[in-house]
Amino acid sequence: MKNIWFAIFWIMVGVGISFVFGGFNNQKNTSDQIDNPSVGSVKGVSNQPTNNSNSANLSPKISTKINIGDDAILGDKNKAKLAVVEFSDYECPFCKRFHNETFDQIVKDYVDTDQAIMVYKDFPLDFHNPAATIDANAAECVKDLAGDKKYFEMMKLIYQNTGSNGIGIIDEKIKELAGNLGINQDKFTKCFKDGTFKDEINNDLEEGKSIGVDGTPGFVIGILKSNGEVEGELVSGAQPFSEFKRIIDLYLSKL
Numbered sequence: 388m389k390n391i392w393f394a395i396f397w398i399m400v401g402v403g404i405s406f407v408f409g410g411f412n413n414q415k416n417t418s419d420q421i422d423n424p425s426v427g428s429v430k431g432v433s434n435q436p437t438n439n440s441n442s443a444n445l446s447p448k449i450s451t452k453i454n455i456g457d458d459a460i461l462g463d464k465n466k467a468k469l470a471v472v473e474f475s476d477y478e479c480p481f482c483k484r485f486h487n488e489t490f491d492q493i494v495k496d497y498v499d500t501d502q503a504i505m506v507y508k509d510f511p512l513d514f515h516n517p518a519a520t521i522d523a524n525a526a527e528c529v530k531d532l533a534g535d536k537k538y539f540e541m542m543k544l545i546y547q548n549t550g551s552n553g554i555g556i557i558d559e560k561i562k563e564l565a566g567n568l569g570i571n572q573d574k575f576t577k578c579f580k581d582g583t584f585k586d587e588i589n590n591d592l593e594e595g596k597s598i599g600v601d602g603t604p605g606f607v608i609g610i611l612k613s614n615g616e617v618e619g620e621l622v623s624g625a626q627p628f629s630e631f632k633r634i635i636d637l638y639l640s641k642l
Contacts, residue, residue: 450618450619450620451598451599451607451609451618451619451620451621452598452616452617452618453472453594453598453607453616453617454614454615454616454617455470455472455504455506455611455615455616455617456615458506458507458508458591459506459507459526459530459535459538459539459542460504460505460506460535461494461498461504461505461506461507461535461536461539462494462498462499462501462503462504462505463501463504464504464611464615466501467498467501467502467503467504467611468502468503468610468611468639468642469497469502469503469504469608469609469610469611469635469638469639469642470503470504470505470506470607470608470609470610470611470617470619471493471497471503471504471505471506471606471607471608471631471635472506472508472606472607472608472617473505473506473507473508473604473605473606474508474509474510474591474595474600474603474604474605474606474607475507475508475509475510475603475604475605476509476510476511476512476515476519476603476604477511477518477519477522477523477526477542477545477546477549478511478512478515478518478519478522478549478551478552478553478554478555479512479515479519479551479603479604480551480552481603481604481624481625482546482603482604482625483546483549483551484625485604485625485626486542486543486546487546488625488627488628489625489626489627489628489631490505492628493505493628493631493635496632497635502635502639503611503635504611505539506617507538507539507542508591508594508595509523509527509587509588509591509592510591510592510595510600510603510604510605511523511588511592512602512603514553515552515553516553517555518549518553518554518555518556519553519555520582520585520588521555521561521582522545522549522555522556522561523584523588524578524579524582524583524584524585524588525541525545525561525564525565525579526538526541526542526545527583527584527587527588528565528570528575528578528579528583528584529541529565529568529570529575531578531583531584532570532571532574532575532578533568533569533570537568537569537570540568541564541565541568544564544567544568545561545564548560548564558579561579562575562576562579565579598621599621600621600623601623602623602624604624604625605621605622605623605624606621606622606623607619607620607621607622608620608622608631608634608635608638609638610638610641610642619638620634622634
């Protein structure tokens with residue numbers, strides 16, 4: 388009888404130890420996900436799309452208004468009825484994924500057909516700086532020297548060449564990329580070294596925060612008005628093309 392009670396005692400001890408350590412590991416896994424600053428959000432929470440097949444869950448509708456201002460535009464704003472305004476961080480791996488997998492398809496189906504414009508606004512995350520702001524300034528310098536079309540060409544080159552997550556691109560490589568686009572090297576170097584567009588980049592960041600952007604990439608998709616105002620909804624994360632198509636087509640159907 389004594390042996391039976393002895394065995395029961397040690398079984399209960401084993402169960403208790405498993406419970407304690409199991410709970411500790413579950414808590415640790417949750418904390419690692421929340422506290423990881425490399426996943427593309429101001430709060431350190433990933434802006435990846437979920438695997439939920441319900442598109443309403445992928446893109447909760449948050450009505451908002453924003454003005455395209457003097458930011459880089461791809462497409463004809465005089466013909467387009469819709470705008471996709473992107474808030475992005477050049478060092479964000481999810482922004483890079485959006486540009487590798489989805490951006491060109493949106494351009495082909497909606498920008499090249501004069502139905503929509505793409506607008507790029509900077510949203511450098513603190514834990515990706517200084518590289519994120521340096522990248523953004525380089526692109527803005529190209530825009531200033533050669534216009535919006537060259538801006539988007541430089542944007543693509545930056546995403547293709549950056550190491551992401553704050554690794555960035557060495558200065559000489561950025562100058563080389565601008566030079567490959569035919570940008571005057573002396574003028575670009577001065578603009579780049581001076582950080583000429585630091586304030587403008589910060590203004591984009593604050594503008595995004597004011598409408599509820601809390602991670603990258605973030606988008607405002609909506610109706611483009613003649614005064615440059617875009618009225619639509621806030622969409623978070625590197626959503627697949629099918630989700631952008633659903634939202635864009637929905638707005639186009641209302642015109």
